[in-house]
């Protein structure tokens with residue numbers, strides 16, 4: 572996708588603070604962190620949201636979860652919250668699927 576922010580980060584056209592990468596997934600720090608750990612896990616392939624990812628690239632979605640765990644293992648003792656905002660009304664602003672990996676502080680459920 573030519574006009575997709577995360578495709579540009581995947582391509583290296585826009586810089587990001589990478590923390591992990593595999594053949595299919597990259598993970599980089601969110602530019603506006605909501606917690607001490609706030610990393611985005613993103614497939615290299617463009618799909619719009621987690622529902623499309625589950626249908627079209629399920630193995631890559633599983634790899635995104637594994638990378639989220641790997642990042643949390645390295646930074647927060649393995650504990651994390653993984654969020655996929657899906658749809659504008661749910662807070663999605665970039666329509667290239669990404670999981671928010673949050674942690675490093677007590678995450679109260681009412682703050683979800």
Ligand code: AMP
Pocket residue numbers: 576585587600601602603604611656662663664665666
């Ligand atoms: P969402 O609102 O769920 O679509 O999440 C998009 C996330 O991308 C937000 O948390 C933004 O802070 C983050 N973001 C936007 N631009 C960048 C960027 N250039 N580098 C890293 N994170 C970004």
